[in-house]
Amino acid sequence: MITVRGLVKRFGMKTVLRDLDFDVNPGEFVALLGPNGAGKTTFLRILSSLSKPSAGHVMVAGHSLPHQASAVRARLGVVSHLPLLYGDLTAEENLRFYARMYNILNAGARIEEVLQLVGLLDRRGDLVRTYSRGMQQRLAIGRAMLHDPDVMLFDEPYTGLDQDAATMLDGVLRNVAGQGRTIVMTSHDLARAEVLATRFDVLSRGRIAASSTRRALGKLNLLTFYKRALAG
Amino acid sequence: MSAQAVQRPRAEAADARAGEAPPRGRSSSFFGAMVAVVQKDIAAEFRSRELLSAMLVFSLLVVLIFNFALELDIQTRRGVTAGVLWTTFAFAGTLGLNRSMAVEKDRGCLDGLLLAPVDRAAIYLGKAISNLAFMLVVEAAVLPIYSFLYNVNLLRPGLLLVILLGSIGYAAVGTLLSAMAVHARTRDILLPILLFPLAVPVLIAAVKASGGYLANAPYADIKPWISLLIGYDVIFTSIAYMLFDFVVEE
Numbered sequence: 108m109i110t111v112r113g114l115v116k117r118f119g120m121k122t123v124l125r126d127l128d129f130d131v132n133p134g135e136f137v138a139l140l141g142p143n144g145a146g147k148t149t150f151l152r153i154l155s156s157l158s159k160p161s162a163g164h165v166m167v168a169g170h171s172l173p174h175q176a177s178a179v180r181a182r183l184g185v186v187s188h189l190p191l192l193y194g195d196l197t198a199e200e201n202l203r204f205y206a207r208m209y210n211i212l213n214a215g216a217r218i219e220e221v222l223q224l225v226g227l228l229d230r231r232g233d234l235v236r237t238y239s240r241g242m243q244q245r246l247a248i249g250r251a252m253l254h255d256p257d258v259m260l261f262d263e264p265y266t267g268l269d270q271d272a273a274t275m276l277d278g279v280l281r282n283v284a285g286q287g288r289t290i291v292m293t294s295h296d297l298a299r300a301e302v303l304a305t306r307f308d309v310l311s312r313g314r315i316a317a318s319s320t321r322r323a324l325g326k327l328n329l330l331t332f333y334k335r336a337l338a339g
Numbered sequence: 340m341s342a343q344a345v346q347r348p349r350a351e352a353a354d355a356r357a358g359e360a361p362p363r364g365r366s367s368s369f370f371g372a373m374v375a376v377v378q379k380d381i382a383a384e385f386r387s388r389e390l391l392s393a394m395l396v397f398s399l400l401v402v403l404i405f406n407f408a409l410e411l412d413i414q415t416r417r418g419v420t421a422g423v424l425w426t427t428f429a430f431a432g433t434l435g436l437n438r439s440m441a442v443e444k445d446r447g448c449l450d451g452l453l454l455a456p457v458d459r460a461a462i463y464l465g466k467a468i469s470n471l472a473f474m475l476v477v478e479a480a481v482l483p484i485y486s487f488l489y490n491v492n493l494l495r496p497g498l499l500l501v502i503l504l505g506s507i508g509y510a511a512v513g514t515l516l517s518a519m520a521v522h523a524r525t526r527d528i529l530l531p532i533l534l535f536p537l538a539v540p541v542l543i544a545a546v547k548a549s550g551g552y553l554a555n556a557p558y559a560d561i562k563p564w565i566s567l568l569i570g571y572d573v574i575f576t577s578i579a580y581m582l583f584d585f586v587v588e589e
Binding site: 155156157158159177178180181183185187189190191192193194195196200204205207208209210234250 | 368371372375378379382383384386387442446447448450451452453454455456457458588
């Protein structure tokens with residue numbers, strides 16, 4: 108579903124991603140781990156077509172980036188630590204706007220379905236700026252999956268959430284993954300990643316330093332795996 | 340989503356997805372996306388009234404300050420009207436342009452727009468049209484007040500046409516530059532620094548054409564300025580339309 112070969116990203120003189128290779132099979136839930144500044148967000152921005160690679164090949168859902176960016180965007184949902192929602196619109200108005208941008212047929216029914224999934228159907232008419240951080244993040248997930256994308260990218264979705272909101276987000280993420288979507292999630296929360304993901308990749312100094320499926324990890328603790336990967 | 344689908348093993352669900360119909364998301368039509376952006380901006384502004392109220396209060400303050408600062412006779416007032424008007428419109432417009440793009444940036448909504456499978460020029464045109472609409476609303480409120488305070492009739496078809504043409508050019512260039520400036524920490528300062536030099540032709544032409552109409556000058560004298568305004572609007576809107584994708588790209 109995602110194939111990356113020899114990806115390089117430079118900002119001026121600084122090289123953030125170096126000759127990075129990465130593959131994700133359909134239905135996989137990959138947790139992309141790594142310290143601050145490892146290049147996780149930059150990598151996700153390239154996968155989501157918001158940033159262009161300096162070199163290398165990127166294929167998402169069968170389309171190459173950046174040349175077929177529009178086709179990729181139609182099959183991609185992105186959730187970041189920012190909600191990407193308008194505070195002065197209601198939840199329903201926000202989703203209706205994005206439904207128009209994605210040209211979704213039968214938008215009313217789909218919006219109701221999505222609001223039900225993220226548990227915000229009864230707050231559909233409230234302005235988003237009156238929502239708690241956790242509710243905004245759940246609505247952000249609803250927005251990202253409105254067009255039923257095959258691939259979903261989550262960039263630190265737990266940032267700023269309290270314990271209850273994070274637990275609720277766990278449930279939403281499990282639902283999203285249970286539908287067979289391909290998911291790549293960056294996170295600093297190893298405990299959550301260990302429970303949710305089926306594969307763990309550690310990004311360090313612009314490269315994938317280590318990769319393991321949950322099965323291959325066996326009895327090895329994810330924290331130990333992570334530390335070993337960073338130690339090199 | 341059915342409960343069954345949630346409980347199915349992931350691999351099985353992934354296989355099921357692969358066999359399903361294509362995703363619901365499709366490339367939206369250019370016009371549809373543009374209209375959606377305009378309607379969204381107007382609906383959000385209707386709720387918050389942040390942008391319009393700031394522009395309006397600022398404009399009225401400028402008009403009042405000039406009114407008391409320049410204690411002029413009626414004839415001289417006619418002479419300075421065009422300059423005062425366009426100074427007011429330009430500064431109020433900059434205020435609106437800055438705020439309009441800051442709203443998109445602060446909550447990550449600009450990324451949300453750019454992630455949609457639409458031609459990015461449609462996003463640019465949508466933002467430019469809503470910025471123009473906000474400018475025109477403020478101008479429509481300022482003109483009668485200005486006419487009353489300065490005892491000058493501004494509600495003349497020719498003058499209104501000049502205001503429309505000047506505002507189109509200003510909003511077209513301003514929307515592009517506000518998209519550039521929005522990523523900078525000093526965006527509030529950066530936008531006027533970028534915008535005013537580029538807007539000099541449209542501001543000079545608008546002031547001259549407005550002054551011509553107010554002085555009841557023959558159309559032949561005003562025509563070159565009107566032509567300049569039309570030319571500026573066409574050229575700069577086209578350039579901004581083509582450049583927007585590059586401006587918002589990382």
